[in-house]
Amino acid sequence: MKKIINDPFKVVDEMIGGILKAYPQHLKPAQGSKRALVRADAPIKGKVAIVTGGGTGHIPVFLGYVGKGLCDGVSIGNVFSSPSAEDILAATRVANGGEGVFYLFGNYGGDIMNFDLAAEISEAEDIHIEKALVKDDIASAPPEEIDRRRAVAGLFFAYKITGAKAEEGATINEVKSIAEKVIFNTRSIGVALSPCIVPAVGNPTFTIGEDEMELGMGIHGEPGVERTKLKTANKIAEMMTMKIINDLPFQKGDEVAVLVNGLGATPPEELYILWNRTHDILVDRSIKVYKCYVGEYATSLEMAGCSISLLRLDESLKKLLDAPAYSPFLLQWK
Amino acid sequence: MKKIINDPFKVVDEMIGGILKAYPQHLKPAQGSKRALVRADAPIKGKVAIVTGGGTGHIPVFLGYVGKGLCDGVSIGNVFSSPSAEDILAATRVANGGEGVFYLFGNYGGDIMNFDLAAEISEAEDIHIEKALVKDDIASAPPEEIDRRRAVAGLFFAYKITGAKAEEGATINEVKSIAEKVIFNTRSIGVALSPCIVPAVGNPTFTIGEDEMELGMGIHGEPGVERTKLKTANKIAEMMTMKIINDLPFQKGDEVAVLVNGLGATPPEELYILWNRTHDILVDRSIKVYKCYVGEYATSLEMAGCSISLLRLDESLKKLLDAPAYSPFLLQWK
Numbered sequence: 001m002k003k004i005i006n007d008p009f010k011v012v013d014e015m016i017g018g019i020l021k022a023y024p025q026h027l028k029p030a031q032g033s034k035r036a037l038v039r040a041d042a043p044i045k046g047k048v049a050i051v052t053g054g055g056t057g058h059i060p061v062f063l064g065y066v067g068k069g070l071c072d073g074v075s076i077g078n079v080f081s082s083p084s085a086e087d088i089l090a091a092t093r094v095a096n097g098g099e100g101v102f103y104l105f106g107n108y109g110g111d112i113m114n115f116d117l118a119a120e121i122s123e124a125e126d127i128h129i130e131k132a133l134v135k136d137d138i139a140s141a142p143p144e145e146i147d148r149r150r151a152v153a154g155l156f157f158a159y160k161i162t163g164a165k166a167e168e169g170a171t172i173n174e175v176k177s178i179a180e181k182v183i184f185n186t187r188s189i190g191v192a193l194s195p196c197i198v199p200a201v202g203n204p205t206f207t208i209g210e211d212e213m214e215l216g217m218g219i220h221g222e223p224g225v226e227r228t229k230l231k232t233a234n235k236i237a238e239m240m241t242m243k244i245i246n247d248l249p250f251q252k253g254d255e256v257a258v259l260v261n262g263l264g265a266t267p268p269e270e271l272y273i274l275w276n277r278t279h280d281i282l283v284d285r286s287i288k289v290y291k292c293y294v295g296e297y298a299t300s301l302e303m304a305g306c307s308i309s310l311l312r313l314d315e316s317l318k319k320l321l322d323a324p325a326y327s328p329f330l331l332q333w334k
Numbered sequence: 335m336k337k338i339i340n341d342p343f344k345v346v347d348e349m350i351g352g353i354l355k356a357y358p359q360h361l362k363p364a365q366g367s368k369r370a371l372v373r374a375d376a377p378i379k380g381k382v383a384i385v386t387g388g389g390t391g392h393i394p395v396f397l398g399y400v401g402k403g404l405c406d407g408v409s410i411g412n413v414f415s416s417p418s419a420e421d422i423l424a425a426t427r428v429a430n431g432g433e434g435v436f437y438l439f440g441n442y443g444g445d446i447m448n449f450d451l452a453a454e455i456s457e458a459e460d461i462h463i464e465k466a467l468v469k470d471d472i473a474s475a476p477p478e479e480i481d482r483r484r485a486v487a488g489l490f491f492a493y494k495i496t497g498a499k500a501e502e503g504a505t506i507n508e509v510k511s512i513a514e515k516v517i518f519n520t521r522s523i524g525v526a527l528s529p530c531i532v533p534a535v536g537n538p539t540f541t542i543g544e545d546e547m548e549l550g551m552g553i554h555g556e557p558g559v560e561r562t563k564l565k566t567a568n569k570i571a572e573m574m575t576m577k578i579i580n581d582l583p584f585q586k587g588d589e590v591a592v593l594v595n596g597l598g599a600t601p602p603e604e605l606y607i608l609w610n611r612t613h614d615i616l617v618d619r620s621i622k623v624y625k626c627y628v629g630e631y632a633t634s635l636e637m638a639g640c641s642i643s644l645l646r647l648d649e650s651l652k653k654l655l656d657a658p659a660y661s662p663f664l665l666q667w668k
Contacts, residue, residue, distance in 0.1 A: 018606030272352030
């Protein structure tokens with residue numbers, strides 16, 4: 001295990017320490033927790049607060065999406081593990097601006113359990129909670145079992161759109177409604193070329209041959225739908241894009257935002273080669289690309305691989321996608 | 335070699351293809367070259383144009399630093415190879431807004447030769463050229479041979495500061511003077527944990543033991559100053575930061591901007607752990623951190639490792655560092 005760390009069991013706390021020293025104007029710890037952070041200007045009176053959370057190892061997911069036009073608070077679990085209900089509660093209490101708190105997180109069992117428990121206690125404290133679960137990974141369950149699907153890089157679109165809506169001063173029901181809309185219209189799939197190592201474990205999350213790739217693997221190394229010999233970038237783009245297009249389905253005349261996401265070790269140069277072909281596949285099918293994002297938006301430690309996400313847009317989603325947002329994890333010069 | 339590519343010899347052209355399809359509002363090809371890009375609004379009349387360039391494999395270096403408040407044009411070489419004089423010239427001609435063109439690039443032999451040749455031809459075409467070479471890597475030569483030092487992640491500060499000055503409407507001599515100032519005040523050092531593979535070569539750039547790291551390695555795998563067993567993040571932070579502090583030297587009362595840069599495969603989580611200790615080392619020495627940047631600002635394909643850069647600030651540099659800038663490689667939501 002070749003990592004720039006100290007004690008494998010202190011990775012999360014030392015990482016949070018570094019983040020707070022990096023962006024003191026932007027983030028602050030939520031009182032009563034070492035594993036919860038909120039915007040430095042929280043609580044924002046009169047605004048619905050968005051609280052998210054999840055395991056460590058996916059930067060900028062989850063804590064990189066806290067900021068103006070994004071989320072208000074985040075609870076931080078161990079590497080690839082759910083945050084505790086106590087930490088979610090701490091973020092909730094400090095983020096709460098009096099208009100309710102919206103929980104926006106990935107569709108994973110541990111997260112659901114802990115967010116639900118935190119919601120129960122929050123309601124008892126007169127903080128109104130609503131929630132939506134991101135489930136964009138089409139490889140994790142068939143369309144007829146969409147509620148079993150996991151969250152992957154589509155979290156990016158969910159945070160951006162929902163965060164913009166809350167920033168506008170929308171009610172919690174309006175925030176929930178736009179969250180459900182963006183989640184419904186987002187589809188992703190990934191491909192993994194190599195595993196990663198959870199520091200406290202010390203072994204790779206899975207094994208894969210030197211000439212193999214796995215289509216549909218999850219961001220924690222959950223099994224995918226097909227293991228094959230490594231294909232060319234063009235073939236990979238075709239496999240991924242066609243599966244996504246057929247799933248919603250995306251149709252001729254649709255306008256989309258695209259995210260070509262690197263999982264960690266895959267260089268941006270390769271992502272642009274993948275996008276070079278993905279773009280043409282969409283254009284050939286008269287699917288209009290409104291905007292595209294290429295880079296690392298949801299990672300899996302040092303895993304090599306990538307994912308493609310498509311969001312079907314309408315005028316209201318386009319407006320929210322274009323609204324200003326700020327996080328030092330993504331925007332360094334504002 | 336496990337890469338998401340098609341033909342190893344088409345990596346650069348297909349990458350450029352993808353980039354132009356990703357950001358058509360932002361970048362356009364420079365007429366007469368397939369390996370030169372300029373800002374979509376180039377030439378900007380009455381503004382000194384900044385042209386840079388270098389080998390592929392370091393995104394966001396070099397082409398990610400073209401944009402408002404940054405560079406105006408870039409010429410693109412093969413992986414880890416200098417761009418040709420023709421491509422530099424193409425970028426120069428299209429970027430030229432009548433106030434001269436400033437060449438800002440890394441201190442590497444091939445780049446110097448080709449930029450100098452392009453400068454000669456440009457001058458013959460009545461385009462006035464000035465230049466500055468970035469040489470921030472303290473591991474590449476001792477202080478008394480500072481002109482032999484290579485450029486690494488300190489390029490980031492050079493682009494940001496010099497670009498802001500040109501955007502203000504400064505003359506080419508003022509641009510040159512600020513470039514020399516930022517270059518003089520920037521110091522970097524890197525550590526490599528694993529090599530990378532140049533696609534057209536197919537073999538790792540160097541070999542290193544499973545338990546080893548190399549201090550001072552260059553971003554193309556140039557030999558460093560010390561190969562040791564892998565140390566803890568805190569030890570690595572101490573080795574790197576103390577070497578940098580002693581080199582300028584940075585002193586009590588100095589105000590600095592810091593860049594903690596990932597080389598490719600090293601996750602941001604590890605960079606924040608490194609910063610957690612680096613911050614304390616600076617504070618202990620009464621060196622004030624004005625701003626810090628953590629992330630991938632100068633990469634080396636899928637190499638694992640990181641670098642630390644320090645820029646000593648004064649009021650004029652702080653103002654230029656804070657000026658607005660935009661590149662879709664770094665700023666996605668503006």
